[in-house]
Amino acid sequence: MALITFREALNQALAEEMERDDQVFLMGEEVGLFNGAYKVSAGLMERFGEHRVIDSPITENSFVGLGIGAANVGMRAVIEVMTFNFATLALDQMMNNAAKLRYMSGGQFACPMVLRGPNGAGGSLAAQHSQALEQQFVHIPGLKVVMPSTPADAKALLKAAIRDPDPVVFMESEKLYNYKGEVPEGEHILPIGVGEVKHTGSDVTIVTYGRMYTHAVLPAIERLEAEEGISVEVVDPRTLRPLDLDTILKSVAKTNRMVLVEECWPQASVGAWICEQVYAKGFDLLDSPIERLSHLDVPMPYARNLEDEVIPSADGVVEAVKKVCYKR
Amino acid sequence: MATAVTLLQLSPTMTEGTVVKWLVKEGDVVSSGTPIAEIETDKAVMEQESFEDGTVLKVLVKEGVKVAVGSLLMVTGEKGEDISGLVGGDGKAAPAKSAAPAAAPAASAPAPAAAAPAPDVVGPPSIDRVVASPLARKMAKDAGLDLAAVSGTGPNGRVIRRDIETVLTAPAASKPAASAPAATLPAVVAEAERVALSGMRQTIARRLVESKTTIPHFQLTIDVRGERLLDAVARIKQSHPDAKVTVTHFLIKAMGAIAMRHKAIRTQWAGDAVQIVPGASISVAVAIEEGLVTPVIRDVQTKGVLKIAEELRELAGKARERKLSAADMSGGVQTISNLGMFGIHQFNAIVNPPESSILAVGAMEDRPVVESGSIVPGKVMTITMSADHRIIDGAVGAAYLQDLKKALEDPLLMLL
Numbered sequence: 001m002a003l004i005t006f007r008e009a010l011n012q013a014l015a016e017e018m019e020r021d022d023q024v025f026l027m028g029e030e031v032g033l034f035n036g037a038y039k040v041s042a043g044l045m046e047r048f049g050e051h052r053v054i055d056s057p058i059t060e061n062s063f064v065g066l067g068i069g070a071a072n073v074g075m076r077a078v079i080e081v082m083t084f085n086f087a088t089l090a091l092d093q094m095m096n097n098a099a100k101l102r103y104m105s106g107g108q109f110a111c112p113m114v115l116r117g118p119n120g121a122g123g124s125l126a127a128q129h130s131q132a133l134e135q136q137f138v139h140i141p142g143l144k145v146v147m148p149s150t151p152a153d154a155k156a157l158l159k160a161a162i163r164d165p166d167p168v169v170f171m172e173s174e175k176l177y178n179y180k181g182e183v184p185e186g187e188h189i190l191p192i193g194v195g196e197v198k199h200t201g202s203d204v205t206i207v208t209y210g211r212m213y214t215h216a217v218l219p220a221i222e223r224l225e226a227e228e229g230i231s232v233e234v235v236d237p238r239t240l241r242p243l244d245l246d247t248i249l250k251s252v253a254k255t256n257r258m259v260l261v262e263e264c265w266p267q268a269s270v271g272a273w274i275c276e277q278v279y280a281k282g283f284d285l286l287d288s289p290i291e292r293l294s295h296l297d298v299p300m301p302y303a304r305n306l307e308d309e310v311i312p313s314a315d316g317v318v319e320a321v322k323k324v325c326y327k328r
Numbered sequence: 329m330a331t332a333v334t335l336l337q338l339s340p341t342m343t344e345g346t347v348v349k350w351l352v353k354e355g356d357v358v359s360s361g362t363p364i365a366e367i368e369t370d371k372a373v374m375e376q377e378s379f380e381d382g383t384v385l386k387v388l389v390k391e392g393v394k395v396a397v398g399s400l401l402m403v404t405g406e407k408g409e410d411i412s413g414l415v416g417g418d419g420k421a422a423p424a425k426s427a428a429p430a431a432a433p434a435a436s437a438p439a440p441a442a443a444a445p446a447p448d449v450v451g452p453p454s455i456d457r458v459v460a461s462p463l464a465r466k467m468a469k470d471a472g473l474d475l476a477a478v479s480g481t482g483p484n485g486r487v488i489r490r491d492i493e494t495v496l497t498a499p500a501a502s503k504p505a506a507s508a509p510a511a512t513l514p515a516v517v518a519e520a521e522r523v524a525l526s527g528m529r530q531t532i533a534r535r536l537v538e539s540k541t542t543i544p545h546f547q548l549t550i551d552v553r554g555e556r557l558l559d560a561v562a563r564i565k566q567s568h569p570d571a572k573v574t575v576t577h578f579l580i581k582a583m584g585a586i587a588m589r590h591k592a593i594r595t596q597w598a599g600d601a602v603q604i605v606p607g608a609s610i611s612v613a614v615a616i617e618e619g620l621v622t623p624v625i626r627d628v629q630t631k632g633v634l635k636i637a638e639e640l641r642e643l644a645g646k647a648r649e650r651k652l653s654a655a656d657m658s659g660g661v662q663t664i665s666n667l668g669m670f671g672i673h674q675f676n677a678i679v680n681p682p683e684s685s686i687l688a689v690g691a692m693e694d695r696p697v698v699e700s701g702s703i704v705p706g707k708v709m710t711i712t713m714s715a716d717h718r719i720i721d722g723a724v725g726a727a728y729l730q731d732l733k734k735a736l737e738d739p740l741l742m743l744l
Contacts (some may be wrong), residue, residue, distance in 0.1 A: 256463050256489055283462045284462045284463060284465070284466040285462070285463060286461060286462050286463055287461045287462075287463040287464065287488050287489040288461060288482070288488065326481075326482055326483075326488060326490075
């Protein structure tokens with residue numbers, strides 16, 4: 001095991017896959033000469049050359065479309081968006097082309113491409129640059145959506161995404177790039193669509209994904225176990241589409257209580273869908289209504305103190321857990 | 329001024345009622361005393377009357393719907409009156425009567441365009457049933473527990489996992505009774521016809537379970553010679569053929585007379601005390617199609633058998649028409665249940681709370697009896713008293729039955 005950052009884990013995954021398969025290429029704004037806006041692609045242009053690490057103009061709809069076209073003819077495109085806020089410009093390419101080509105061509109075309117970059121708030125980046133947009137992609141049949149929470153999962157799942165025969169939206173976090181974690185040495189790959197019990201407990205299941213696990217849930221677990229005597233189980237689905245509902249339901253069957261923590265707005269969110277599925281398929285398992293923690297339903301404020309109020313926090317997780325355990 | 333008309337408590341044990349039939353509709357004019365609806369309570373169908381004069385502005389409960397006592401049934405007032413203050417979103421009456429005019433300003437205030445209410449401002453609908461978490465419901469079903477008997481400690485009294493666990497781990501005596509074993513029937517009967525319980529059936533079930541699980545029953549059985557009793561019945565039938573007097577009427581008469589001499593029979597358990605009822609009103613178990621009811625013949629000690637026969641006939645008729653009021657069925661000190669006409673030899677009945685005891689009467693049979701050392705044919709019936717042992721001790725109950733036997737074997741003694 002090596003203790004490395006989320007950023008380094010992604011960099012390793014890219015380098016290993018580009019080394020393994022010369023059809024893999026990386027394209028995006030500043031990914032080459034500048035080593036990436038968040039340095040995820042550091043050293044890759046130097047190592048693999050400017051034909052495989054390509055700096056694009058500021059034209060998301062075009063270079064995402066270019067990646068889709070390349071994938072249609074057999075290449076493995078990894079398209080980096082500087083943040084997912086800018087991927088909205090390429091939604092047409094993702095929804096109408098990437099997601100639909102296999103289906104509408106009767107299987108004649110495949111689209112083995114990855115659209116990746118940071119999603120969610122980065123800290124005082126203001127309303128336009130702090131958006132959590134996983135729900136936009138999860139909504140579309142034909143896309144897979146992966147949102148890892150640890151360096152080990154990030155590396156293993158990015159490798160899986162690159163090898164996947166279908167378009168995968170791979171969502172990272174600016175707040176996670178410097179987060180360190182143990183990553184297995186050597187080849188390490190995880191299946192897409194399989195969640196993990198990140199922490200074992202018996203009183204409540206917290207379902208969370210992405211950086212809410214590291215930044216809100218982990219600090220809350222310590223307090224809940226030490227101060228409240230509540231034993232917490234954490235399930236991270238890791239992939240949001242297809243969703244590993246089995247792992248969630250198995251955990252809820254054990255704890256009978258659930259809190260969902262997500263870094264996005266509450267209406268029609270991924271968490272809302274997960275909660276609905278648990279209510280529908282696990283109705284008799286529940287001893288209390290599910291608590292769901294999402295952003296406050298406002299545009300993200302620029303002021304740091306207000307931003308902290310909008311995003312779910314460890315305090316909020318503690319309160320939600322106490323509520324479903326009838327300890328409040 | 330608009331007035332909220334709520335479901336009245338029409339009997340002492342009534343907690344909810346079903347609107348069987350509306351007798352008024354929106355726009356009708358009602359005055360104090362006008363029957364507004366037929367309500368099925370836990371024991372009978374009764375009419376609720378209006379206390380107000382006015383026009384029915386709004387009817388809020390559909391026929392066939394069961395609501396809790398105090399729930400808003402309808403609103404009366406003057407035609408065209410604003411009733412928004414009384415008809416809340418949850419269908420419950422607004423707290424204060426003055427709410428009606430006070431609500432008016434809401435309409436005149438300009439609505440702020442962007443003020444769509446946040447979802448969490450909307451209150452939950454009112455709940456007139458057992459509130460339990462899905463898990464608690466499943467656990468109760470699996471364990472054959474009656475959820476209604478479990479007290480919930482969650483929000484709104486919600487029964488949650490820990491409440492079921494508390495019951496399941498409690499000592500056997502304090503457990504609420506298991507509900508009907510239907511929950512654990514094997515799958516073979518899955519195609520059996522399911523018939524929803526009527527309000528009456530639910531009440532019978534609840535009260536019997538309550539009685540059998542909270543009252544320490546014991547039984548005393550005695551045989552009664554019936555020759556003189558049958559003779560008395562026959563003579564009265566002859567002199568008063570229209571009265572259609574039967575053994576049952578004499579039994580009731582005897583129970584009333586003997587209960588006056590045995591205070592324990594007229595004693596009722598009241599938790600931290602007992603209360604002694606001065607008169608001897610006797611409940612009579614009457615089987616009707618929907619179940620069993622127990623109308624009461626008041627102060628039997630003051631009545632003759634003709635009067636008892638007349639009253640019982642009247643009450644039984646009301647019972648069959650489901651017209652018994654709660655008052656018709658309360659105030660007894662003891663119940664008689666006679667299954668003799670079915671040829672039943674002997675049975676044990678369940679005490680009808682808050683009464684002290686119940687007599688289960690078997691058939692008057694031809695039996696060999698020993699008289700002066702020889703076996704001769706005799707008329708005999710077997711009576712079994714089930715009694716609340718908290719009130720009646722064995723010897724006390726036996727002394728009562730001995731007196732009752734004497735009175736029945738020599739009906740003249742009832743006059744003492």
